[in-house]
Amino acid sequence: MNGLFNPKLANKLEQKTQPKLISEGKCDKCGRDYEEYQFKSGYSYRLGCDCKMIEQGKEMTKNFKQRQNQKEINKILSFSSENEETKNASFETYIPENENQAKAKVICERYASSFNQDNKQSLLLQGSFGLGKSHLAMSVLKEVKDKNYSVLFINLTELISKFRSTFDKDSQFTESELEKAIGQVDLMVFDDFGMNVTDYGMSKLFQIAESRVGKHNIITTNLSLKELTKTKDQQRLFSRLMSNTTGITLEGDDHRMKGFRNLT
Numbered sequence: 001m002n003g004l005f006n007p008k009l010a011n012k013l014e015q016k017t018q019p020k021l022i023s024e025g026k027c028d029k030c031g032r033d034y035e036e037y038q039f040k041s042g043y044s045y046r047l048g049c050d051c052k053m054i055e056q057g058k059e060m061t062k063n064f065k066q067r068q069n070q071k072e073i074n075k076i077l078s079f080s081s082e083n084e085e086t087k088n089a090s091f092e093t094y095i096p097e098n099e100n101q102a103k104a105k106v107i108c109e110r111y112a113s114s115f116n117q118d119n120k121q122s123l124l125l126q127g128s129f130g131l132g133k134s135h136l137a138m139s140v141l142k143e144v145k146d147k148n149y150s151v152l153f154i155n156l157t158e159l160i161s162k163f164r165s166t167f168d169k170d171s172q173f174t175e176s177e178l179e180k181a182i183g184q185v186d187l188m189v190f191d192d193f194g195m196n197v198t199d200y201g202m203s204k205l206f207q208i209a210e211s212r213v214g215k216h217n218i219i220t221t222n223l224s225l226k227e228l229t230k231t232k233d234q235q236r237l238f239s240r241l242m243s244n245t246t247g248i249t250l251e252g253d254d255h256r257m258k259g260f261r262n263l264t
């Protein structure tokens with residue numbers, strides 16, 4: 001006696017789980033005849049040809065590898081540069097205040113939605129404080145991360161100090177581990193890029209730039225291109241980092257200052 005058994009329900013469950021024949025045909029890839037069945041859940045499979053399953057297997061392996069990659073990066077570099085502006089940043093919460101900002105948002109959204117490994121592109125977001133450069137960069141990063149790519153958002157000053165910290169006796173990671181992690185990130189955001197760095201910082205920047213050539217990079221900065229490329233070294237550094245780059249200059253009033261002004 002099993003009081004829990006309900007034949008009516010069992011029958012219903014069976015109907016629900018029976019896959020339905022939805023199509024028949026010849027596979028383009030292997031040339032075999034197949035029948036395609038679909039479950040109520042939407043999941044479908046082919047009987048007679050394994051091409052689809054092999055494809056799905058490959059996709060799963062790729063996703064797994066990407067997640068592993070992100071785990072390794074997180075071990076060394078967590079999202080420590082997140083601040084109040086970027087913590088809750090998303091495209092939904094970026095409200096353009098003029099046409100220029102609306103355009104910038106569209107470009108960033110397009111960049112995020114078309115992100116893939118075959119077409120390496122970079123973005124340079126310029127403009128003065130409080131126009132939402134970091135907000136937009138973080139929105140891109142979150143969307144790209146949702147696609148299982150490995151990502152890193154870091155403030156430039158902080159990145160250099162991370163390098164410096166590898167000299168500490170009890171540092172959790174070595175300089176070369178840090179370098180390796182940076183080199184293998186699918187999308188790297190250098191937030192608040194400036195040129196106010198020491199010789200040590202500059203030499204590290206060259207190393208970092210070298211490891212990011214031909215990869216996806218986003219740079220946010222409140223400096224103009226002229227200010228970023230004052231010296232020969234800076235010009236060289238910048239041209240290494242910024243190949244295949246779309247430049248966006250944000251215009252408008254500093255929205256972080258608005259509340260401030262109202263108080264006076």
Ligand SMILES: [Zn+2]
Nearest residue numbers: 027030049051
């Ligand atoms: Zn096939």
